[in-house]
Amino acid sequence: MQDLRAELAATLDEAEWTWLCPHAKRDSLIVVATGLDLVDVGVAIANDNVPSVQRWIGEQLIYKPSDIQKEAWNSNPTQRFNALIVQPYVLIQELPAA
Numbered sequence: 100m101q102d103l104r105a106e107l108a109a110t111l112d113e114a115e116w117t118w119l120c121p122h123a124k125r126d127s128l129i130v131v132a133t134g135l136d137l138v139d140v141g142v143a144i145a146n147d148n149v150p151s152v153q154r155w156i157g158e159q160l161i162y163k164p165s166d167i168q169k170e171a172w173n174s175n176p177t178q179r180f181n182a183l184i185v186q187p188y189v190l191i192q193e194l195p196a197a
Contacts, residue, residue, distance in 0.1 A: 123164065137192055
């Protein structure tokens with residue numbers, strides 16, 4: 100598990116909305132609340148940790164972006180996110196505007 104955590108942490112990066120749009124069109128984006136650690140969520144999803152993932156979904160801490168969110172991001176294509184790929188998903192956390 101430490102190897103997976105280290106591997107995912109090494110791939111965590113920033114991305115602009117324009118780079119994430121193709122993933123949004125494939126419906127593969129998952130928004131992760133800022134209170135959660137993106138790598139922890141990635142590890143849980145990769146390890147099929149159903150209880151944790153279901154709890155986060157139930158508490159609306161991880162969710163698919165709404166049409167309203169996507170429209171807002173489309174109007175600000177340089178909006179930045181922390182992004183982590185956990186096939187077939189791309190986990191994102193919105194970064195504060197600079």
